[in-house]
Amino acid sequence: MRIAVTGSSGKLGAVVVRELRAGGHEVIGFDQHGTRGPGFVQVDLADYGQVVDALQAVGDQHDGVDALVHLAAVPAPGIRPDIATFHNNIASTFNVFWAAIRLGVTRIVYASSETVLGLPFDVPPPYIPVDEEYPARPESVYSLVKHLEETMAIELVRWHPEVSITALRFSNVMVPADYAEFPSFDADARARKWNLWGYIDARDGAQAIARALDAAPAGFDRFIIAAADTVMSRPNDELVAEVFPDVEVRGALGEHTTLLSIDKARRLLGFDPQHSWRDGL
Template structure:
């Protein structure tokens, strides 16, 4: 496929661009910052005219695309004032979705967020492991936007039944250089409780994106995307008893299995994470 990748200069985006190209896809990177190169176009996603023009074709780059991977955003709460995060992220995502619809591009995979599950879990989750079955619980403006984006996607695919939009609720994105710090997390269970000690290797994030591009049917769906294990060496039963006593447990937690359930992504996307910090720290 020829794929437009927004946010191509970001932490996840750079790995996704590399992995998709390695698997034979043509990738057109779109970002507000980046290095001049073949396959990269500088675009302000909050400007609808730039977005639809970049998707339609760019001289010496491409003359139309097959699918969109939308990662471009202010990537976390606290990086900019709340109002700036809201205005940037909701407008950028609407522009991407609307431009795709106007151009007849019917396959979109985009970055939602684990924060929609209720992070930082200052209010404990309803049960552990968490999954996609309970209602969104945004606890920040950043997370609120992610929830609104998912709500918007639900309505857009209702209006356009041929459209496929897949929201990937990525956990905390990591690359191998980050793993040296992981052993230090064991000293304080509360330091990483904000997302139930989860993470996602960026390479496995790219795998999830490619699987969704290949197999997601028309309509909308959402998936938690996390590594198969936690960031901790300490066993799950010990961590949960210490930090989340009294929370309902759904089944066997495993010793270090992820507490951000990826069962749905495994079942419907064929997602199969291959990378663990334990192999590379």
């Protein structure tokens, strides 16, 4: 496929571009910052006209795309003022969804977020491991936008039943250079409780996107995307007993198995994370 990837210069985006190209796809990166050259278009996603133009054709770079991967955003709370985060993220997502649909692009995969699960879990989760079955619990403006984006996607596919929009609720994205810090997390179980000690290797994030582009049917669905393990060497039962002693545990926790359930992504997308921080130390 010819795939447009927004946020192509970001931490996850750069890996996604690399991995999709390695998988045989033609990739056009869209971002406000990046290296000029084939396969990259500088575009302000908050400007709808630029988005339409960039998706439709750009000089001799391309004459339309088959699929859209939307990763561009202010990537976390606390980076910019809340109002700037809200205006940038919701407008950019609407622009790329609406432009893609208007141009006949029917395969859209985008970055939602683990934050909709209730991070930083100052209010404990309803049960552990968490999954996609309970209603969103946004606790920040950033997370509120992610919830609104999912709601928007539900309505867009209702209006356009031929369109597939897949929301991937990515955990904290990591690259191999980040893993040297992980052993220090064991000293304080609460230091990483904010996302139930989860993470996702960017290479496995790219795999999830590729799987969704291939396998997701028409309509909307959402998936938690995390590594198969936690960031901790300490066992799960010890962590949960210390930090969330009153939360219902559903099933076996496993010694280090992710507490952000990826069972749905495994079952419906064929997602199979291959990378762990434990392999690189």
